[in-house]
Amino acid sequence: MKTDAKTGARARKKGGPPDEQKDGQRSRSPVNSIANLLVGAKTGRKRSKSTTASIIELIVIIAVALGLALGIQAWIVKPYRIPSGSMEPTLAIGQRVLVNRIGMDFSEPHVGEIAVFHPPKNAEQEVCGPVAHVVKVGGAACSEPEPKPDSSVNFIKRIVAGPGDEIYIREGHVYRKAAGKTQFVREQDSYIRACGASPECNFPVPIKIPAGHWFMMGDNRGESDDSRFWGPVPTGWIIGGAFATYWPPDRIGIL
Numbered sequence: 001m002k003t004d005a006k007t008g009a010r011a012r013k014k015g016g017p018p019d020e021q022k023d024g025q026r027s028r029s030p031v032n033s034i035a036n037l038l039v040g041a042k043t044g045r046k047r048s049k050s051t052t053a054s055i056i057e058l059i060v061i062i063a064v065a066l067g068l069a070l071g072i073q074a075w076i077v078k079p080y081r082i083p084s085g086s087m088e089p090t091l092a093i094g095q096r097v098l099v100n101r102i103g104m105d106f107s108e109p110h111v112g113e114i115a116v117f118h119p120p121k122n123a124e125q126e127v128c129g130p131v132a133h134v135v136k137v138g139g140a141a142c143s144e145p146e147p148k149p150d151s152s153v154n155f156i157k158r159i160v161a162g163p164g165d166e167i168y169i170r171e172g173h174v175y176r177k178a179a180g181k182t183q184f185v186r187e188q189d190s191y192i193r194a195c196g197a198s199p200e201c202n203f204p205v206p207i208k209i210p211a212g213h214w215f216m217m218g219d220n221r222g223e224s225d226d227s228r229f230w231g232p233v234p235t236g237w238i239i240g241g242a243f244a245t246y247w248p249p250d251r252i253g254i255l
Contacts, residue, residue: 172221195222
C-alpha cells in the first residue's frame with residue numbers, strides 16, 4: 001500500500017498519470033502540429049484546384065456554345081426580324097423567321113421562294129439601272145439593277161421570276177413567261193394583298209430578267225419597295241431562303 005501511495009504522489013507531482021502525460025506530450029509535439037498544418041494546407045489546395053477547374057470548365061463550355069451559335073448563324077441558319085409591312089399578310093411587322101444560309105451553296109433560288117438579300121445600293125431612293133434613273137409607273141418595271149449592293153441592308157421579298165423569264169404586272173399580279181415557254185401565265189398568288197388599279201401596281205410592258213438575276217416583290221403589292229423600282233437581284237446578293245417562322249408563338253410554322 002505504501003508503494004502505491006508513493007507512486008500516485010510521484011504521478012501527481014508530474015501532472016497526472018503516466019499514460020495521460022504521454023498523450024499530452026504527443027499532442028503538443030511541434031512535429032505533429034506542423035504535420036497537421038501541412039495536411040490542412042493540402043486539403044485547401046485540393047479544394048482550390050477543384051474550384052478553379054470547375055470555373056475553367058464552365059468558361060470553356062460557354063465559349064464553345066457561343067462559338068457554335070455564332071458559327072450556325074454565320075454559315076447555316078440565321079434569324080431575321082421583319083421590319084416592315086411589305087410582306088403582309090404572309091409576314092407581319094416584328095415577326096421572326098429563320099433563313100437557310102447554307103442552301104445557297106448547294107442549290108439555286110426558285111420562283112415562289114421567300115428570300116433575304118442585299119438590295120442595290122440606292123434601292124431606298126428607287127434608283128434603277130447601271131445608268132441611274134427612276135422608272136415610270138404604268139410602263140415597264142426596272143429590268144436591271146445598279147451594279148453595287150448595299151451590304152449593310154437586308155430585304156426580304158418573294159422571288160416572282162428568274163433568269164430568262166419575261167414578266168409584266170397588272171393590278172399587282174405577275175404574269176410570267178418562263179424561260180423556254182411561249183405563253184404568259186398569271187402566278188398562283190393567293191398569298192398576296194392585291195392593290196387594284198394603283199399606278200405602282202401596273203407595269204404592263206414586259207421585261208426580260210437577265211441571266212443570273214431574280215425579280216423580287218413583296219406580298220403586300222401596293223406597299224412594297226421592290227424590284228419593280230430598282231431591278232432584279234444577282235444570285236450573289238441573296239443570303240438565303242426563309243423556311244420557317246418562330247415568333248410570335250401563334251404564327252410558328254413552315255413558310
